Amino acid sequence: MGINTSQRLALSDDILMKIEKPERYIGHEVNSVVKDRDNISVRFAMCFPDVYEIGMSHLGIQILYDMFNSMEDVWCERVYSPWTDLDAIMREQNIPLFALESQDPIKGFDFLGITIQYEMCYTNILQVLDLAQIPLNAEERGEDCPIVIGGGPCVYNPEPLADFFDLFYIGEGETQYRNLLDLYIECREKGLGRVEFLRRAAKLPGMYVPRFYRTAYNEDGTIQSFTPTEEGIPERITKEIVMDVTDTYYPMKPIVPFIKVTQDRVVLEIQRGCIRGCRFCQAGQLYRPVRERDVDTLKKWAVEMLKNTGHEEISLSSLSSSDYSKLPELIDFLINECGKNHTNISLPSLRIDAFSLDVMGKVQDVRKSSLTFAPEAGSQRLRNVINKGLTEEVILKGAGLAFEGGWTRVKLYFMLGLPTETEEDIEGIAELSNKTAALFYDMVPKDKRTNGRVQIVASTSFFVPKPFTPFQWASQCTKDEFIEKAYQTRTAIARQLNQKSIKYNWHEADASVLEGVLARGDRRLCQVIRRVYEKGSFYDAWGEYYDNERWLETMEEYGLSVDFYTHRERAADEILPWDFIDCGVSREFLWREWEKAKREEISENCSLKCQGCGAAKFGCGICVVPREGV
Amino acid sequence: MANDRIKLRIKFRKYGPIRFIGHLDVMRFFQKAIRRAGIDVAYTGGFSPHQIMTFAAPLGVGLESNGEYMDIEVCSITSCQDIMERLNGASVPGIEIVSVNVLPDTAGNAMASVAAAAYTVSFRQGREPLTDIAEALPVFLAKNKIPYIKKAKKGNRELDLKPGIYKLTYLKAENTFFMLLDASSAGNIKPGQVIEALLAESGESLQENALLITREDVYANMGTKDKPEFVTLDAIQA
Numbered sequence: 001m002g003i004n005t006s007q008r009l010a011l012s013d014d015i016l017m018k019i020e021k022p023e024r025y026i027g028h029e030v031n032s033v034v035k036d037r038d039n040i041s042v043r044f045a046m047c048f049p050d051v052y053e054i055g056m057s058h059l060g061i062q063i064l065y066d067m068f069n070s071m072e073d074v075w076c077e078r079v080y081s082p083w084t085d086l087d088a089i090m091r092e093q094n095i096p097l098f099a100l101e102s103q104d105p106i107k108g109f110d111f112l113g114i115t116i117q118y119e120m121c122y123t124n125i126l127q128v129l130d131l132a133q134i135p136l137n138a139e140e141r142g143e144d145c146p147i148v149i150g151g152g153p154c155v156y157n158p159e160p161l162a163d164f165f166d167l168f169y170i171g172e173g174e175t176q177y178r179n180l181l182d183l184y185i186e187c188r189e190k191g192l193g194r195v196e197f198l199r200r201a202a203k204l205p206g207m208y209v210p211r212f213y214r215t216a217y218n219e220d221g222t223i224q225s226f227t228p229t230e231e232g233i234p235e236r237i238t239k240e241i242v243m244d245v246t247d248t249y250y251p252m253k254p255i256v257p258f259i260k261v262t263q264d265r266v267v268l269e270i271q272r273g274c275i276r277g278c279r280f281c282q283a284g285q286l287y288r289p290v291r292e293r294d295v296d297t298l299k300k301w302a303v304e305m306l307k308n309t310g311h312e313e314i315s316l317s318s319l320s321s322s323d324y325s326k327l328p329e330l331i332d333f334l335i336n337e338c339g340k341n342h343t344n345i346s347l348p349s350l351r352i353d354a355f356s357l358d359v360m361g362k363v364q365d366v367r368k369s370s371l372t373f374a375p376e377a378g379s380q381r382l383r384n385v386i387n388k389g390l391t392e393e394v395i396l397k398g399a400g401l402a403f404e405g406g407w408t409r410v411k412l413y414f415m416l417g418l419p420t421e422t423e424e425d426i427e428g429i430a431e432l433s434n435k436t437a438a439l440f441y442d443m444v445p446k447d448k449r450t451n452g453r454v455q456i457v458a459s460t461s462f463f464v465p466k467p468f469t470p471f472q473w474a475s476q477c478t479k480d481e482f483i484e485k486a487y488q489t490r491t492a493i494a495r496q497l498n499q500k501s502i503k504y505n506w507h508e509a510d511a512s513v514l515e516g517v518l519a520r521g522d523r524r525l526c527q528v529i530r531r532v533y534e535k536g537s538f539y540d541a542w543g544e545y546y547d548n549e550r551w552l553e554t555m556e557e558y559g560l561s562v563d564f565y566t567h568r569e570r571a572a573d574e575i576l577p578w579d580f581i582d583c584g585v586s587r588e589f590l591w592r593e594w595e596k597a598k599r600e601e602i603s604e605n606c607s608l609k610c611q612g613c614g615a616a617k618f619g620c621g622i623c624v625v626p627r628e629g630v
Numbered sequence: 631m632a633n634d635r636i637k638l639r640i641k642f643r644k645y646g647p648i649r650f651i652g653h654l655d656v657m658r659f660f661q662k663a664i665r666r667a668g669i670d671v672a673y674t675g676g677f678s679p680h681q682i683m684t685f686a687a688p689l690g691v692g693l694e695s696n697g698e699y700m701d702i703e704v705c706s707i708t709s710c711q712d713i714m715e716r717l718n719g720a721s722v723p724g725i726e727i728v729s730v731n732v733l734p735d736t737a738g739n740a741m742a743s744v745a746a747a748a749y750t751v752s753f754r755q756g757r758e759p760l761t762d763i764a765e766a767l768p769v770f771l772a773k774n775k776i777p778y779i780k781k782a783k784k785g786n787r788e789l790d791l792k793p794g795i796y797k798l799t800y801l802k803a804e805n806t807f808f809m810l811l812d813a814s815s816a817g818n819i820k821p822g823q824v825i826e827a828l829l830a831e832s833g834e835s836l837q838e839n840a841l842l843i844t845r846e847d848v849y850a851n852m853g854t855k856d857k858p859e860f861v862t863l864d865a866i867q868a
Contacts, residue, residue, distance in 0.1 A: 030720075
């Protein structure tokens with residue numbers, strides 16, 4: 001809250017009365033920041049290109065929103081993808097896309113920052129630009145347009161989006177934005193224009209300005225060279241990283257939406273990065289090294305954020321919460337603190353063991369909740385390939401403890417289509433599900449079965465190889481292979497003794513294939529994405545709006561092959577579209593891991609033994625603390 | 631112990647952009663605002679305890695109000711004034727608490743008490759009807775029966791609006807109606823229905839989204855059904 005609260009809304013009453021959930025578009029939420037337009041030097045619109053409820057649940061934006069608004073001369077506002085009902089009205093009535101706080105058109109802002117969290121939102125980026133009345137291609141934009149800047153995990157391969165962005169910020173946002181804004185202000189004062197600003201910005205750490213790079217291709221479609229077009233533009237770009245995650249920005253007053261959003265709770269990020277090194281996981285590589293937050297600071301933050309939001313729930317966030325060294329201390333504190341005022345604690349990404357079951361028994365209704373295991377693969381052999389250090393013994397032991405504790409619902413997550421997968425591995429999914437169910441019936445006598453029987457929910461997703469993982473060279477399955485694997489899984493489960501206690505869910509194969517195209521794609525895909533958007537596609541992440549045929553047909557129009565991007569195994573010496581980015585983890589390390597994967601060899605995690613991935617060069621986190629072992 | 635608890639009646643206004651926040655979300659808003667304000671609110675028991683809170687009458691999306699009511703139970707209070715200030719401090723522009731009162735133990739809850747509601751209603755610019763309201767209104771009011779077809783999913787139903795219109799006046803200079811209408815759960819009438827019925831007399835229909843409606847207050851009936859005596863919900867105090 002602040003001065004100058006805008007009572008004027010960008011949308012008329014007639015429109016607001018007609019559309020679904022008008023609350024998505026009116027701003028005014030608790031803790032949203034309103035500043036005086038006249039005393040602001042830089043106006044920054046921060047966008048999550050999906051619907052409000054999804055975008056408002058994203059922690060990264062809340063952190064940057066807080067950071068920008070702590071700067072006196074900057075006003076950061078939010079913008080999300082209008083839902084399809086409003087989208088149609090805005091196009092028909094030529095209403096420009098606006099920011100929630102001021103309700104002012106985005107086009108008049110200095111920056112439009114877009115966080116890119118998943119591939120299937122790429123067409124929504126174009127929707128946002130289009131509704132904002134900003135030319136889709138960066139080079140078509142004039143001095144009257146904001147600088148369009150992309151961030152988030154997908155910018156570790158920004159190439160399929162290269163045409164649409166003036167600038168990509170590679171890495172964690174907390175470090176370089178002030179320098180970038182200062183450079184912008186300086187260029188503006190000197191009247192240097194946007195191209196000169198971008199030229200100078202390209203020399204700042206972590207900044208990638210695609211227009212100053214050119215790609216040449218070999219006859220077979222692979223990349224021949226990727227080079228700067230001007231003197232002084234860096235050839236390689238190293239990700240930005242926060243060295244000290246305790247002494248940094250964190251929103252003590254997160255925005256509290258009126259409508260129920262996906263993440264309707266306080267989110268406490270306890271650490272960044274992960275020690276595990278699962279070979280399919282992109283986040284596990286991108287955010288290295290793991291950096292823990294000081295536990296006393298976290299306690300203070302938790303109390304303050306609960307007080308400032310009034311949320312009834314707090315959730316711990318990290319890639320693997322069980323690996324946080326002070327977890328028992330933190331949870332004890334929270335149980336104590338939250339018990340005083342009816343606050344729930346939610347604990348995702350916990351390893352199931354005696355400790356976590358004890359904790360979960362205290363914080364949730366055992367009868368209603370379910371436990372989640374993520375073995376990811378059905379056999380030990382394949383779990384070694386992907387370096388997922390979870391054994392059948394550990395899963396069954398955890399499940400046994402859970403059944404003793406009164407739980408009757410267990411979720412098991414698997415991936416289909418992992419490199420080297422065989423029919424036996426798929427069979428293993430069914431067998432592990434069956435063993436878990438059988439364990440329940442062995443352990444729990446009939447009269448003690450809370451809900452009568454156990455419910456095992458086995459879910460499979462399709463594996464999509466991602467850049468900066470050891471599987472970045474791997475072949476992705478075709479759609480037909482995916483469907484065949486899901487069918488095999490289903491029939492294998494149907495053959496199990498306890499099949500009536502096992503429910504099997506699987507994903508759509510079409511979107512997984514396209515996600516694979518975009519994930520490891522190159523610049524030539526820009527024209528495809530643009531064309532698909534122009535034909536009417538957006539909200540591709542929402543099954544009901546995804547038009548697979550349109551994507552396939554457009555790929556063909558531009559002479560591009562789906563299999564080239566997905567099904568083809570890359571050679572050791574091939575230039576990958578994202579090779580110019582240095583995320584800390586070296587290509588040599590990733591290749592070593594790829595070779596070990598094929599030999600079914602595991603690699604120990606960072607807390608046990610350094611694998612020499614390269615992230616130690618940042619000189620922070622686990623790379624600089626002595627190893628305690630085991 | 632329920633006996634130790636204190637029932638509070640909170641009156642608030644809802645206006646500006648906040649009028650587009652739906653009723654359920656206003657409830658969610660207050661659940662969190664009460665926690666931000668550090669009010670010692672009482673919770674129900676059980677595995678998923680929630681705040682003891684009742685709203686008088688849901689307000690439609692798009693309507694403004696000068697008289698919304700919510701009852702809560704608290705385990706302790708500082709003073710009503712202090713609670714009002716703290717709630718306003720935890721609120722947003724557009725939701726303004728105007729009074730906090732302690733309820734008598736015997737008082738019915740806000741929702742059960744609702745008997746009538748007062749509204750001011752005007753036409754949006756450019757959506758005024760052709761009907762001369764000043765001329766049509768006395769005839770309309772003199773009728774013994776005001777039939778209205780209520781459209782519902784399970785077929786239409788004919789209502790008689792007449793007994794539920796306790797007061798209906800029109801100020802020509804300000805293009806504004808004042809109405810006091812039945813708002814009880816059994817006989818609730820909406821302002822739009824009254825205007826629709828009025829225009830129907832001269833064969834005119836109401837344009838879409840033509841009305842600007844403000845709920846002015848909500849009333850309990852302290853008299854009898856035949857001889858009602860309406861008092862605002864905040865007049866009931868310990």
